[in-house]
Amino acid sequence: MITRAAVVPHPPLLVPELVAGATAETEPVRAATLAAAGKLPGPWVAVAVGDSGPATIVPPLSGTFLGYGVDVVVSLGGDLRPDPRIPLPVLITAWLREHCAAEVSRIELVPPDMPPSECVSFGQQLASEDAGLLILGDGSTRHGLRSPGSNDERSGPFDSHVHDLLAAADVDGLLDLDPELARELGAQGRAAWQVLAGVPGPWRCASAEFFAPFGVGYHVAVWERP
Template identity: 85%
Template sequence: MITRAAVVPHPPLLVPELVSGAALETESVRAATLAAAGKLPGPWIAVAVGDGGRATYAPPLSGSFLGYGVDVRASLGGDLPADATIPLPVLITAWLRERCAVEVSRVELVPRDLPVSDCVSFGRQLAAEDCGLLVLGDGSTRHGPRSPGADDERSGPFDSSVHDLLAAADVDGLLGLDVELAAELGAQGRAAWQVLAGVPGPWRCSSAEFFAPFGVGYHVAVWERP
């Protein structure tokens, strides 16, 4: 049974070597993410959104952040040569794994347009796993003029709502998120959060934080059994 889950973002800025000029500005997100992941028991199963269809990545597997500017290596386990095709959420999972000194069973990627009902079904399938659940996903990319997407005034209320729902461990509220609005705001974490909401409870949230450096929303939360 999954007894604890951590919601974290997966931007390259978590890796200090990739943001040497902004390491201090991004330290709060990095510290919160590492703290949340560090509370998960091992082994981990990670769930994130990918750019293609469903995909599973399992150790032994190694990759590099060279595509993001610096050849920082990260491994899900094993000592294989770095695979340059590993998606970012898998790389971030590997990077977190190394710093938390745990094992990863696998990383499951789901499509960003996965219907809510399929998210729930997948969450129920994962429920019987004896693992810590790492849920990776970013919020809106449209917070203000520094954002990589066009500024959208709906981003603030959207991510504020997500934060409140995570803080309340409100599974019904998470499952009720507007799928089209999330897509319009670039909130690619929507499907991953709804997979978490599909894992049968009861749940309570022990911590929840929100950050928006450089105009992108990042949610960090820890859920556990009451």
Template identity: 60%
Template sequence: MISRLVVVPHPPLLVPELVAGAVSETEPVRSACLAAARELAAHASDWVAVGVDPSGPRVVEDVAGTFRGFGADVPVSLSDDASSVDDDLPLSVLVAAWLRERAGARSVRVHLVPPDLPTAECVALGERLAGSRALLVLGDGSHRHGEQAVGRPDERAEPFDEDVRTALATADTGALRAIDPALAAELGASGRAAWQVAAGVPGAWRCTRSAFLAPFGVGYHLAVWDSAI
């Protein structure tokens, strides 16, 4: 049964080698993600993760890869005993592997879901993952915050991510299930499907750590949930 769940973003800026000119500027997001990952590793050495990618639904495990496609050849592995190499791993998988290595976990198995997966199917996957002990949930918020927005600025981005922040900070699975997939897509919030998988994991939860940061116009959510039972 999952008894600790960690939510983090998965931007390339987490990896210092990919942001040589902005390492200090991106350090708050990096430090927060590593702290959350270490809490997960302290709870369990083997993780299950959920990430979003158009290649889903599929499961990725026991492989090594590299961030070469994102600007620097930084090798990472999903387990201490990776049996193969895939040079075309999705970003969420690479970040899961990067966090695993730096947190000291033994392995992470990543379930990829497509960004348009309906809410009911996201919730159903969360229910099926309940047999694991530790879940890592990877997904970004809206990329339309302010003048630095990746897309054009959108005044709906702030209230959208505030609702997500509140839901994560209060471990409100009902509020996460209520996120509108169409609105999330319009705002570039790629984490919607992964968050709704988390909302499907059975159990009562309490949030022990949460944060929201929005450097460069993108919203990044972090949370640590522990079982309240």
């Protein structure tokens, strides 16, 4: 059964080569993400939101961050030619795998509009896995004037609430998150967080942190069985 889960973001800024000149500013979220992922037992089952979901991606696979500015090649195993079409959450999973010396059994991409009830059902299906659960998803993209989207004053309270829910391992609260509000705020991690909430507990939070460099919210948390 799944005994530990890590919630992490998946922005390109985690990869130092992609943020030349801003490595110091992005180091806190990078260090927290690597630390959280590094606490997972192997093999990993990863869940992320993707426009191509639902889809299951399994090794071997190689990809590149060339589409984000630098040809940094990452792999889920095998010696295949890098595929430039690999979705960002899969690339970040592969990058984390390499830095944590872990094995990834598969990555599940779920659609961004997945209803909470379906997230719960999917989480219940994952419960019997003998794996560490990696949950990838970003918070709101609308924190202040530096954000990729226009500023939205609801972003601060939204991500503060998500942080509190993750810190309390509050599955009911996570399942109460409004999909429409999350969509308006650009918080595409909502569906992945609700998949985690669907994995039967009990859970307790071992650590929870929040970052918002460049106007985007990033949640990092580790849940484990009491």
